[in-house]
Structures are given as structure tokens and as C-alpha cells.
Amino acid sequence: MTHEVRAVVARKKGAPVSVETILVPNPGPGEALVRVQACGVCHTDLHYREGGINDEFPFLLGHEAAGVVESVGEGVTEVAPGDFVVLNWRAVCGTCRACSKGKPWYCFATHNATRPMTLADGTPLSPALGIGAFAEKTLVAAGQCTKVDATASPAAAGLLGCGVMAGFGAAVNTGGVGRGDSIAVIGCGGVGMAAIAGAKVAGAGRIIAVDVDERKLKWAEQFGATDTVDSSRTDAVEAIRELTGGFGADVVVDAVGRPETFKQAFYARDLAGTAVLVGVPTPESTLDLPLLDVFGRGGALKSSWYGDCLPSRDFPALIDLYLQGRFDLGDFITETITLEDVETAFARMHHGDVLRSVVIL
Template identity: 65%
Template sequence: MSTTVQGVVSRAKGAPVELLDVVVPDPGPGEVVVDVAACGICQTDLHYVTGAVGDGYPFLIGHEAAGTVTAIGAGVTHVQVGDRVVLNWRAVCGQCRACRRGEPWYCFDTANATQPMRLADGTALTAALGIGALAPRTLVAEGQCTRFDPSVRPEVAGLLGCGIMAGLGAALNTAAVRRGEQVAVIGLGGVGMAALLGARLAGATGVIAVDTDTSKLSLASDLGATATIDAGSCDVVARIHELTGGVGADVVIDAVGTPGTWKQAFYARDLAGRVVLVGVPAPDARLDLPLADVFDYGGSLKSSWYGDCLPERDIPMLLDLYRQGRLDLDVFVSETIGIDQVNEAFERMRAGKVLRSVVLMQ
């Protein structure tokens, strides 16, 4: 029998989100109902609200979540009732051309629940990233659930459902930072800070943190940055070259995603260095770059989707590092709030005052 809960819904481009009744159906074949314990508010949620990632309104937003499986549909074998799970939006199919060539982190046919959740009047909702977890209950595909140790608080575990995993994976997976390398990270929101921690985990000798917010630069130093750059007070490219003996960084991670920051990343690297774009660009963003410079610098220019992670591999590994005290995930939980405070949390996000606001469900 379906259940009705109150979820955070974006009904129109640019409009404030609303707390509305959401009907969650019983799980069908391959589907799972999860009672959400905690859900982070990610920049991607704001992109849904502003219309930057589609026009499938109304959206049930929220996707960076952890909770407990409360019902399973026919044929579900991946999880069982009572499992504590992190929700992820990369439920790999194993059959598409990316999976078959041994690159499942690029899976082109990831699974979502077949049935839509709906408003009380019957209007079908588009679940953000196929999850829709800013609600006490949601319906997902079984492959979107990754079990985790219940000793980890859900507000911490859920961080790996999107943004923090994106940053860690940008360094560990996409850039494949190696021991002894010099890494620069441009933009110190949640994703950028996570990329910094990922570079340190990988054994980077130097990690240069770049931002215009002095409080974030200070936190970056506390988290292991070996140098910081106030982007508002100097030439970022020249300063990175100065800090790396005049040659540039081996890896530069752009966690902002504007043409200006991407060009800084491109020119701040060493010859044959790697640029990783993990910040999500605006739909109308454009680059103007001399093709000869692309040739002359060499190296690689990469985008990082969800940190090129495999949830079943990476989430347990990273949470194990957290439990060992080797990966500080607590620092990302800037505040915990109620489900009726999401609009205010978006304003704090816009102002750069939080790494993550996390909604705790009652």
C-alpha cells in the first residue's frame, strides 16, 4: 500500500521550494523503499531549482542521503529490509558499452525506480538524480543502495551520495593523483575541500588550495593544504607556478566550473599535466582557447562525473577510512536542519557559508 510523506518539491524554475505531500508507492520488481534518516543539500539540488539541469518539473529534490531499507520488491537480492544504506545515483547496469569495456564508472544506463512518486493530485514527480531523498521516505532501484556500517552516523555516510564523493573521486579516480605529485584545487566548497583530502590521501607532496574566502583558506590549511592562494589578491596562475618551482602543478582540479577558473587550471599545470573539471558549469558557459596551446601543453583534460566512482567499491572503503580516523568527513557537516528549512539553507549555500547543510528527518 502506498504511503504519503511530506517532501521538498521544486514546482517551477526559480521559485522557492515547497514542502508538499508526496505519495510513495509500494516497491515493484527491482525496487526498494528507503526511510531516509539524513539528506545533504547539494549544489546540484540548487541547479534543479534554478533550471540548470533540466525542465522536468515538478522535481522531488535531494539525493545525498542515507537511511534504512523498509520494503523490497520482487526479485530484489542486493539488499534486505533493515539494511542501512547510502543512496547513490550510479547503479551500474553491467551491460552497456561502458560496462562491457571495463569502465562501469561511465555506465550509460544506470538504473532508477520504474514507478514515479507523485503529488497528492496524481502529478508525477521527477526524482532528482533518480533518488528524490528530501523526504522521510523514497523509492529507488535496488542498485542505488549501498550498505554501510550502522556505527557511522547517517548524516556523515550520506555525504558520499554525491558531492563529497565527487571531490574525493576527482583526485583519487579521475586525476589518479600519485605519490609525490603537486596538486592545486581551485574552489573550496564541499567538493573542492573533498578533492583536497583526496589528494592528501593519494600521497600528494604539495596541495595548493585556491579560493577568495579567507575562512575557507584557513580551513584548507587545517585539512592539510601545504599552501593557500587568495584568488582575489593575486594572479593565480603565476602564484601556482611560483609555488611549484616555476613549472606548474602536476594536477589542477577545477571545483568551480566557470570558463575563468578552467583557464586558470589549464595554464597553472606543468607540461603534460592533468586538468580535472568537477565543478558543474552553467549551461551557457563557453570556452575560447588557442588550439595551439592545447597541443603545446599536452597532458589530459578530463571531466569527473560523480568522481568516476563505483559506489559498491568506494563508499565502504572511504567510510572504513573515516572509522579509522584517516578521513575527516565530520568537517563537511556544517549544520543540521529540519526539512522545512531548505530555502534558507540554499541562501547560506549561495553565500558560501556552509560546506553542507544536512536535513535530519524526524
């Protein structure tokens, strides 16, 4: 059986997206068909539309989603029809060398569904991050479905599927920020804001938000920043040092991903402190640091991919925090929209007018 559903498709590089009827097959072995309830508009989707990921057009966009499992294929035991799930783009294999070492969040052989979703004329679609959730239904590997408490709002829960988890995990999982620590977050978009909120949950003592946009710095205070630095007006490194007794922060998260912001993170951390790169660099970006400084300052320089998360562990835990009122996912939602509004949402996101637009289906 094939399901005809409405979905957001990017047909050509840089061209406006369109809402079209696509064909979604029933799940094969190890796969699940999910009825999507909500999907956040993430910057990665815009990267796909602009050809910044690859050129495998047409793309089925959307990946930051929650919904209900409608059916499963042969051999699926982790989820069942009727389960409320958050989708993830790293279904771990369980057998690679990382998984075998007990570090599945580094899995080197993550996988997606293999049966293709297509345009009405049969042209195969490339689902964004192996998900493609700007659609009424999508087909994914069963391991991409993480069952969570069904009382959670789909619009809020779906945000864990990418940006919020990446930022929270960059601070807590990768950076290891803990009770009483100091942390600076450079770049206060959705990912940076989640790092700030994560640091607050973890009990950080001083949380410094750095950005060039006064609006975002005001938002950062609502998410838990104790101090803000407008780096368009002052030297960010010196400001962070001044706020931390002249030493620098224990952890500095670069949520921008530019050479100059990572240099700020490197020099704004305390001796033996940790710098975390979670912002996605462009392919042409290069980093030039004096090797003696790398040696002499000690500590750790880390990259954080998906917040070093393990969805089966982290998604239910963060949903519990959300339901307890300790981590308000709803604060990340600027607006709720329809499939027809995705192109406008891209423009608003590009201009920094929103943290997250969320498509409700």
C-alpha cells in the same frame, strides 16, 4: 500499499520550496523503498529549483542521502530490508559497452526506479537525480543503494552520495594524484574541499587551495591544504607555479566550472600534467584555448563526472577510512537542519556561508 510521507517539493521555477505530503508506492521489480535518515543540501538541488537542470516540475528535491532499506521488490538481491545504505544516482546496468569493457563507472545506461512518487493529488514528481531524498521515505532502483558499515553516522555517510565523492574522486580517481604529487584545487566549496581531503589521503606532497574567499581558504587548511592562494589578490597561475618550483602542479582540479578557471587549471599544471574539470559549467559556457598550447603542453585534460566513482567499490572504502579517522566526513557538516529549513539552507549555501547543511529525519 502507498506510503504518505513529508517531503520538500519545488513546484515552480525560482519559487520557494514547500514541505508537503507525498505518496510513495511500494517497490516494484528491481526497486527498493528506503527510510531516509539524513540528506545533505547540495547545490544541484538549488539548480533544480531554479530550472537549471530541466523544466520537469514539480521536483522532489534531495539526493545526497543515507538511510535504511525498508522493503525491496521482486528480483532484488544486492540489498535487503534492514541494510544501512548510501544512495547514489548512477545505478550501473552491467551490460552496456562501458560495463562490458570492465569500466562500469562510465556506464552509459544507468537507471532509476520506474514507479512514480506523486503529490497527494496524484501529480507525478520528478525526483532530483532519480533519488528525491528530502523525504521521510523514497523509492529508488536497488542499484542506487550501496550497503555500508551501519556504525557510520547517517549525516556523514550520506555526503558520499554526491559532492564529497565527486571531489574526492576528481583528485584520486580522475586526476590520479598519488604519493608525493603536487595538486592545486581551484574553488574551495564542498567539492573542492573534498578534492583537497582526498589528495591528503592519497599522500600528495603539496596541496594548493585557490579561492577568492578568505574564509574558505582557512577551511581548506583544516582539510589538508599545505598552501593557499587568494586569486582575488594575486595571479593564481603564477602563484601555483611559484609554489611548485616554477613548473606547475602535477594535477590541477577546477571545482568551479567556468571558462576562466579551467584556463587557470590548464596553464597552472606542469608539462604533461593533468587538468580535471569537476565543477559543473553553465549551458552557455565555451572554452577558447590556443590549439598549439594544447598540443605543446601534453598531458591530459579530463572531465570528472561523479568523481569517476563506482559506488559499490568506493562508498564502503571511504566509509572505512572515515571510521578509521583518516577521512573525517563530519568536518564537511556545517549545520544539521529539518525539512522546513531547506529554503533557508539554500540561501546560506548561495552566499558561501556553509560547506554542507544536512537534513536530519
